[in-house]
Amino acid sequence: MFKISWRQALPFALAAFFVAGSLSNIFAPESIYDEYLKWGYPRWFHFVTGTLELTAAFLLLHPRSRLLGSALGGSVMLAALATVIIHGEYAHAVPPLIAAGLSLVVGWMSQRKQVLQ
Numbered sequence: 455m456f457k458i459s460w461r462q463a464l465p466f467a468l469a470a471f472f473v474a475g476s477l478s479n480i481f482a483p484e485s486i487y488d489e490y491l492k493w494g495y496p497r498w499f500h501f502v503t504g505t506l507e508l509t510a511a512f513l514l515l516h517p518r519s520r521l522l523g524s525a526l527g528g529s530v531m532l533a534a535l536a537t538v539i540i541h542g543e544y545a546h547a548v549p550p551l552i553a554a555g556l557s558l559v560v561g562w563m564s565q566r567k568q569v570l571q
Contacts, residue, residue: 464559465514465524471553472511472527479504493537506530516559521564528557 478486482500490500507530513523531554538546 464563465550467509468524468527468553468556468560469514471508471556472514475491476504476507476511479507489564493541501532503530517521517564521561524557524564528554528561531557 466537479500482490482504485499493499506526510523510527512524512529513519515523531550534550535547535554538544
């Protein structure tokens with residue numbers, strides 16, 4: 455039977471989260487596009503967010519770049535968290551808070567593994 459630990463699965467699950475987020479930002483439906491405008495971001499900013507999320511996802515997939523991917527993904531999620539908190543949309547704060555926390559865990563595991571090698 456094939457066993458995979460949570461330490462192996464977590465970076466891939468986080469990468470999948472960032473891929474899904476990037477696709478919903480790059481190909482933003484009207485509702486997401488309207489939220490970016492409501493928050494005061496420029497018309498094109500959803501492309502920036504989506505591109506950063508997709509980049510973070512790809513970096514998370516390879517062990518050598520995983521620390522950078524978790525830092526980038528965590529930074530994007532902290533920016534998203536700040537945006538929704540500033541605008542009082544606290545219910546929208548849960549997903550970026552969880553993703554930022556998981557990015558921190560993946561980054562810590564990656565950094566620790568690099569130090570031990």
